[in-house]
Amino acid sequence: MDETNEVLRKAPLFEALDEEGAAALRASVSEVRLGRGQTLFSEGDEGDRLYVILSGKVKLTRTAVDGRENLLSVLGPGEMFGELSLFDPRPRTASAVAVTDAVLAGLGHDDLRPFIAGQPQVSVELLKALANRLRRTNDAMSDLVFTDVPGRVAKALLDLADRFGKEGEDGLHVHHDLTQEELAQLVGASRETVNKALAEFALRGWLRIEAKAVVLLDMERMRRRAR
């Protein structure tokens, strides 16, 4: 539970709280452990909890009527999701599935409300988070319209690099834990096309492909290709 505190303290949502508030809130946290591939909640479920990722990665997906999937985002430690249903109590509009084994902190609707009312910093923090999300989503939309698949793949990799990248001897290691299929769903393209784009990048020496990871070798070129 020490580790829990550690990550929680750094999560933006909690940073805003005074020590007393943070302690109180932590008391009402429930810890959830998920194995890779395990579903936390599904589209359409009733949901009244918000989650903060302590370790591991979680993907948020939407399923079309015909079963095809769309990946809204991949989140890692410190990031939060499931907050939408806090503000208007509608069913969940996306499913949450663990991409790797993961540990989450779950906060109930009702536990959180008093803090929103009592500590304006908390709502400001939430508003910031949502505003940010909205900007990113709008970016993604523009990309879907204007950028070709290789460009979107490049963008996605750079974004993943920002968040999960680790500087190594030979380049920036991005262990994204996604299959190419999932990567494809993330950028809104077919697996085949994503594969081709990756191969192309590798051929040009911009990156090296590893199992559920890539090593970025030429960020500059990647960035140029992305726009």
Place this chain on the structure above:
Amino acid sequence: MDETNEVLRKAPLFEALDEEGAAALRASVSEVRLGRGQTLFSEGDEGDRLYVILSGKVKLTRTAVDGRENLLSVLGPGEMFGELSLFDPRPRTASAVAVTDAVLAGLGHDDLRPFIAGQPQVSVELLKALANRLRRTNDAMSDLVFTDVPGRVAKALLDLADRFGKEGEDGLHVHHDLTQEELAQLVGASRETVNKALAEFALRGWLRIEAKAVVLLDMERMRRRAR
């Protein structure tokens, strides 16, 4: 200014305030009048105001490097925009342009802050609005990936109908005030394809096309085509 109060009172953001707060906030409102086609602010501008539409319609657009445009949304009376820059003070990420002559109420950053701190209802209202926006944007994203252009056009029209439709003798009149070009930017397609889709719908008797408007005749079929 009476009309101003009228619409403002009904805007969700203000509904949440007590009478006293609403009066105080209204005092710091500045009124802006725009002619059709006039730009309120542009991508990249510094922005510290939030706007509520009193009358008319405003479009939010993004421009790609090559000049192509993307229409994020069209907003009408009672709706709010420009709130993102309130929470993290980055430059505007979209431009706001009047689609028709319009009157807006502008609220400054600094005028609003005290209310967020003092009246939790206000921040809850803002959070709801953002959460909603986010859901809609996510929907739009899925549609870009999964739905073909005619489907997206149908969806867009139904959405516009929801917000701007007026029941008439012969069907639901949707005076959207958009050119086909703008409609195309809204659904992320070319003007030609949108035109073809509209013509197709008209041919099938699902709608009638009028200048900057359509009359929906068979909502059921439209809805079916949309999914």
Place this chain on the structure above:
DNA sequence: GGCGGGTTGTCACCCAGGCGACAAGCCGAG
């Protein structure tokens, strides 16, 4: 009432990228 710029309707052409189909690897479970 005639002119000019912004819309709309419709072509023909072309290509990015989806889809189906397989082969080859890789990995965890028995």
Place this chain on the structure above:
DNA sequence: CTCGGCTTGTCGCCTGGGTGACAACCCGCC
């Protein structure tokens, strides 16, 4: 060690829809 099921690498075919190019409008303005 071996088998079966994911995952990856690669085809070729086919089509939705973007692009360019006009002609016909429509409407406000001189």
